[in-house]
Amino acid sequence: MQRDIAAIEEMERPDADPALLERTYAQFRLVNLVVSGWRGVYVRLVRPQLPRRGTGTILDIGCGGGDIALALLRWARADGYDVRVLGIDPDARAHDFSTRAAASAGCGEPGVEFRRATSSELVAEGASFDVVVSNHVLHHLDPPQLAGVLADSQRLARGLAIHSDIRRRRSALLLFGLATLPLAGSSYIRRDGLTSIRRSYTRDELSRVLPPGWQAHPQGPYRNLAIWHAEARMAP
Numbered sequence: 001m002q003r004d005i006a007a008i009e010e011m012e013r014p015d016a017d018p019a020l021l022e023r024t025y026a027q028f029r030l031v032n033l034v035v036s037g038w039r040g041v042y043v044r045l046v047r048p049q050l051p052r053r054g055t056g057t058i059l060d061i062g063c064g065g066g067d068i069a070l071a072l073l074r075w076a077r078a079d080g081y082d083v084r085v086l087g088i089d090p091d092a093r094a095h096d097f098s099t100r101a102a103a104s105a106g107c108g109e110p111g112v113e114f115r116r117a118t119s120s121e122l123v124a125e126g127a128s129f130d131v132v133v134s135n136h137v138l139h140h141l142d143p144p145q146l147a148g149v150l151a152d153s154q155r156l157a158r159g160l161a162i163h164s165d166i167r168r169r170r171s172a173l174l175l176f177g178l179a180t181l182p183l184a185g186s187s188y189i190r191r192d193g194l195t196s197i198r199r200s201y202t203r204d205e206l207s208r209v210l211p212p213g214w215q216a217h218p219q220g221p222y223r224n225l226a227i228w229h230a231e232a233r234m235a236p
């Protein structure tokens with residue numbers, strides 16, 4: 001199955017239906033809980049980068065509805081870390097949703113902040129974070145955007161950058177299509193999820209598009225992690 005880079009996700013359209021889009025952001029939380037495996041990524045990769053003393057910082061690029069940023073904040077706090085999480089997204093509709101989600105979860109600043117911003121704006125501000133993450137963003141990006149987000153991640157991450165995404169497999173289409181049948185028509189989740197699988201990379205494809213210093217790791221049968229360690233900055 002070839003990568004379908006021409007396929008467009010409905011939620012990306014400026015004229016996307018506001019009610020369907022709202023439910024899409026809301027359902028991201030459930031979908032991410034079931035398919036994204038961030039609890040394991042937090043325990044294995046994010047948590048070891050957080051300082052035991054002082055304040056740890058995490059950046060979520062393309063945070064969408066903000067559920068992963070909020071989950072990282074909750075997990076880190078439950079583990080006794082003082083942590084600040086910033087979620088950024090260039091889409092005003094995502095920013096609006098995530099800001100409301102943080103308020104209704106009772107997680108306001110300084111614990112979590114959501115900004116309508118790009119990673120390059122943060123680089124221009126001279127920002128940096130212990131850990132930089134994204135979820136389901138890489139497959140959205142065209143080659144120059146991908147190169148830009150990865151280069152920005154290297155500049156912004158003091159410890160580790162982790163971009164988690166779907167791995168393209170025919171069986172993923174079948175399983176996701178079946179599992180999300182009950183959600184069909186209520187949001188863009190099912191349709192855009194299937195498009196995302198078609199747009200996503202195999203592990204080999206991801207390895208080939210990652211710049212030096214990055215590695216593509218499999219995470220279970222259906223996901224890839226693109227990982228960059230700040231020590232790579234020092235490598236010859």
Ligand SMILES: C[S@@+](CC[C@H](N)C(=O)[O-])C[C@H]1O[C@@H](n2cnc3c(N)ncnc32)[C@H](O)[C@@H]1O
Pocket residue numbers: 028032061062063064065066068088089090091094118119134135136137140141145149
């Ligand atoms: C499928 S959504 C994923 C949202 C969220 N990370 C999640 O997993 O639920 C992809 C998000 O990436 C954002 N996005 C698209 N292009 C981007 C870019 N160049 N930099 C940062 N975010 C981008 C979109 O606005 C959208 O909110």
